Amino acid sequence: MSRSNPRVLSTLERAGGFASAQEIYRLMQREGESIGLTTVYRALQSLVNDKIVDVLRRDDGEAIYRLCGEAHHHHLVCKGCGDTVEIEGGAIEKWAKMMAEEHGFRDVGHTAEIFGLCTKC
Amino acid sequence: MSRSNPRVLSTLERAGGFASAQEIYRLMQREGESIGLTTVYRALQSLVNDKIVDVLRRDDGEAIYRLCGEAHHHHLVCKGCGDTVEIEGGAIEKWAKMMAEEHGFRDVGHTAEIFGLCTKC
DNA sequence: AATGGTAATGAAAATCATTTTCATTTGTGC
């Protein structure tokens, strides 16, 4: 029953614990792994069911999968050159927790991104 | 240039200020309005550009559009029923500003959403 | 090893939201 393909999981890990199904598929192809796109999707679904990864959505609607418990971080993205800095969000974590409690929400996650122009742009 | 079709906007309002493009289209059809799906999408895009509505994502990736007040706010969204609470994000504003300064970014904006399960779900 | 059954696999087709293309219509100023 467990379709949690270990090769998919390990690829997700190698991708920085954060990638879409298509990206994982392309990554495995490029590395010469023989796998079907269908299997990648099924493995990811299974990993989500088993609560080993969780899933969010990009702005364009594409699903991205992330290892659970992975210290998660946020991004500071340059609108000009696309350069991205990983930043810490302790303040956000607290804020999210507070807001969730205040409204009786449980099992909460969050997304937060900052975008602007970097020094070069 | 302004493609903000007033019929689309008014339908979105009547839908409770919260609906997907497809839903708005079906609603207008059912009410006998003659409009094309393409036009609905274009009108919604335009409304987003004009900051009259903003757009989030359902769990299945479908985009949902909602009327939004002028005050900058964030969202607490229920993964179960889609219920949304507008929340304040003073902490976020400060955090974003700090992070931007720290890395020399200017002209910054940000997005932040919290999602979880509400009391009913 | 042979058998049978169940789960895993993946290619190809189907689905569904969204975008693009392009020919047509509408509106507006001259």
Place this chain on the structure above:
DNA sequence: GCACAAATGAAAATGATTTTCATTACCATT
């Protein structure tokens, strides 16, 4: 009326995801 830009929408294209279905790998039991 005439030209020209903008708006419209049907149909095709796109892209992620799911479904179908035939094949294969895996295991237990003879």
